[in-house]
Amino acid sequence: MNNTTESQLALEKIWAISDMDDSLLQRARLTGLEPVLPSVYKTGVAAQSTIAASALAASEMWRFRTGRSQDVSVDMKHAAIGFRSERYTQINGDTSKTFASSGVSDDPSEVHGFYKCGDGGWLQIHGNYPAHKLGVIEAFRCEPTKKAVQDTLSKMTSLEAETYLTGRALPAAMMRTLDEWSVHPQGVAVSSLPLMEIEKIGEADPLNFSDNPKRPLEGIKVLELTKVLAGPLMGRTLGEHGANVLWLNAPHLDVIDGLIMDMSKGKYPAHLDLDDRKDKVTFTELSKSADVFIQGYRPGSIASKGFSPYDMAEIRPGIVCVEISAFSHEGPWSSRRGFDSIVQTVSGIGREGGIAKDQEGMVHLPCQALDHATGYLGAFGAMVALLKQRREGGSWRVRLSLAQTGHWLKSLGRMNEIT
CATH class of the missing domain: 3.40.50.10540 (Crotonobetainyl-coa:carnitine coa-transferase; domain 1)
Structure with missing residues (x-):
């Protein structure tokens, strides 16, 4: 099965949620093939099918209001670029103040990133926001440096660290495998x-x-x-x-x-x-x-x-x-704070990337x-x-x-x- 067919099938399943006429799917033209991004999962198919679904809904909205139909064309490479739009944003040609320059940092004063804990497990701390960074430092009563956080986590298991930080409403996540997530109460939910x-x-x-x-x-x-x-x-x-x-x-x-x-x-x-x-x-x-x-x-x-x-x-x-x-809205974590990368970490997506790259720990998807x-x-x-x-x-x-x-x-x- 080629990737465009896979995208078409994914689009059909999304469209079925709408309970609208399946014949409207004939307006969609999907082109392009995987791979478009370096990922163990089909991010190109995901990008193409979800963007096409929203565009097709807009097309039907237009037909409903005006009586005129429009076709929808989505190329997989273009869709993948759309899934990384925040990385390509420039201000007068400069990316230094945009999202392209943010993320895991080598700055020793930043705490955002991955840490190996005392049990050999991995923990992700999401510290992009100043309040979250301060919360981690206050929780561990340590210096505001990556090394100080690592020293603290070296004395804890990854589960202990996750439980402690999330108990203080801070976004942190223990790395889990696909199998571990599949039996976790939140994964089941x-x-x-x-x-x-x-x-x-x-x-x-x-x-x-x-x-x-x-x-x-x-x-x-x-x-x-x-x-x-x-x-x-x-x-x-x-x-x-x-x-x-x-x-x-x-x-x-x-x-x-x-x-x-x-x-x-x-x-x-x-x-x-x-x-x-x-x-x-x-x-x-x-x-x-x-x-x-x-x-x-x-x-x-x-x-x-x-x-x-x-x-x-x-x-x-x-x-x-x-x-x-x-x-x-279901499960024991329904009220827990989280972000894209945090969900990847707990659900096994991050670990699968690490396995595919033959790396210890996690490799997240190449886009959000x-x-x-x-x-x-x-x-x-x-x-x-x-x-x-x-x-x-x-x-x-x-x-x-x-x-x-x-x-x-x-x-x-x-x-x-x-x-």
Whole structure:
């Protein structure tokens, strides 16, 4: 089976989630072959199929609003470049202040990275944000250096370190194999879930689209409460198709400048603090005219402030709420902080990369594949739910997670070798 056929099959399975006419798949033209990135997993197939799914949903949105059809063409190499967009962002030709210059650092004062623990196991600490770095240093009561952190971890097992740091709400992960993850309670919970869920959560009359749009999502208002990377990419994708996206962040929260440069394109960024009474009133007023609400914080965190999907459906009947999390809404880790690389570490993806490269420890995917795929899937789900709302009414919820996307990526199969 060639890779384009594999991408077509992956697209068909994603499209089946929408319950829309299968004949619409005939509009999609997929070209190109693996390998496009050096990976043990089929990141090219994942990129091509998820980008095609979101584009095809936009095409159907356009046909529904205008009566005119559009074909969708996605080349695998172009899709792979899209999955690394934050790495190619430049500011006047300079990448030094962008995401391309971030990641695991040789700077001895940085704590972000991989550590070998006292039992021979490996631990990843995600310390890109200053608050997380400070949290690790305070937790270990050590000097703010990589060496000091390593010295501390040399006296702990990897499981002890993971339990200790995550117990302090810090993003850290013990390296696990595929087999270890498959029997872990969280791995079992994730494996029981579909790739994503699109469900009606309340009654509402069908809302109307504006007339004579110039783009598929023109007139659609999106409220986005996200940080990195899947949620911002979802908002960016909706903006690319014409939506009016308001990206809200609390002024006291850290950001990664390089990601802001790439993920804020086509949006209106603003500061709002939901712990502030006045700002909370402002957000409620904004919600009353929103068509889509995206939130990428831990399950329950935004709900605790009075803005669960059910709350939003009361404020704005007919709204589409998209929830993106690290480990899904099920299982003992549902409220745990996580990032793309953290999910790779715990789920065996990182270790499989290490095995393929004949290296000790982990080799992560050559792109933030879980983030990007989840972002495009979220955009697909939002557009599907918008179409369902206009056709049959109701308020809708879309739920997906990095862990569910990782489980799906593994199901696509493996490359014979990393090239």
